[in-house]
Amino acid sequence: MLDKIGIAKRIAKEVKDGYYVNLGIGIPTLVANYVRDDIEVDFQSENGVLGMGPFPFEGDEDADIINAGKQTITTLPGASFFDSAMSFSMIRGKHVDLTILGAMEVSENGDIANWKIPGRMVKGMGGAMDLVASAENIIVAMMHTNKKGESKLLKKCSLPLTGVACVKKIVTNLAVLEVTNKGFKLIERAPGVSIDEIKTATEGTLIIEGSIPEMSF
């Protein structure tokens, strides 16, 4: 079974040379730490930064240079700043190659719910609805089950949706799965995790074809 860092490491393998990548808050943010250093990747932050670098050294923080999580950041050589409309032109216009974000629920047809729990304080969707509606390559990073042990990979989402039929791939602590028109297709197992464990933790239709390899890093 993987921890959050393991999920981030496995997703980092999906990041290819020349990609512009938007990372959501939480596990997705960790992905940047594990991208191979022999490829060129630019990270986009939807508040208006392309070419994000690491956090600044202590004392170098600048209130005018932050990421979408409102954290102080730095920029790398070749970076640019732009306004919010242009930022979402990059996203809506499909110029960003890969979007990685977290989710509360994903359904077997690729619907995603990650912004609102009825009865709880609603904070808002931020840029998530724009990202999932437009990105062609969306990977969800999440735990396979919630804190109560209930599956987050469902036949149908129970929470208010963020987007419909948009998720292509899911990496959880148990498995890598692809969303197909027949359901969740199991691609890889996390180290030490059996197919039965994945079956038990998946409420939606699970497609298992042939032998399912263990993830490699």
Place this chain on the structure above:
Amino acid sequence: MINKKVENVQEAIQGVKDNMTFMLGGFGLSGIPENSIAELVKIGVKGVTCISNNAGVDDFGLGLLLQKHQIKKMISSYVGENDEFERQMLSGELDVELIPQGTLAERCRAAQAGFPAIYTPAGFGTEVAEGKETRDFDGKMHVLEYAFKADFAFVKAWKGDAAGNLIFKGSARNFNPCMCGAATITVAEVEELVPVGTLDPNQIHIPGIFVQRIFQGENYEKRIEQRTVRQRN
């Protein structure tokens, strides 16, 4: 050169009245019009609708207007980090409309650019699209979203001149350029008001035509919401 310079924030907000709709630039606390917000708190304008990506924190940004119960409605994409906001929203005192961030930006830009509305795929199939006109373009569904209508836009830039030309710094740019010229009156406050002719026309982000009033701001706090650093080794 058409002069847009006003002497101070008091002059800049002339004409602000109760129940108006304001656009306010900023993302989190970065690039917010600190001087204009402080003055709006001071004059006690009430019943306002604020179009702004966020609602500040309890004791800074739009949180200051919320504390004084001056805001009737917020139109935002994300409103976490604010307990007073939550209290007013749950008690029904504050009306809140949450919309996708890119839609918020583009509804501002549409108003600036003279488009009555735009189609966006964001929010299709979700509660955001409920009751809205939808349309299929090349097999993908889109939602019709109208341009905002606002009385004042309050924006913050790094440098500007009396012609109203603006240059922003870093990610403090965010929604500010999208809101310039998107309201009846655009008020720009700048950290540094420089003599006309000293800004390179090639480097202007927002031409002065989109700005009605400009003034030099004072005492910028520029509070950092999430201070994240790494250690020097």
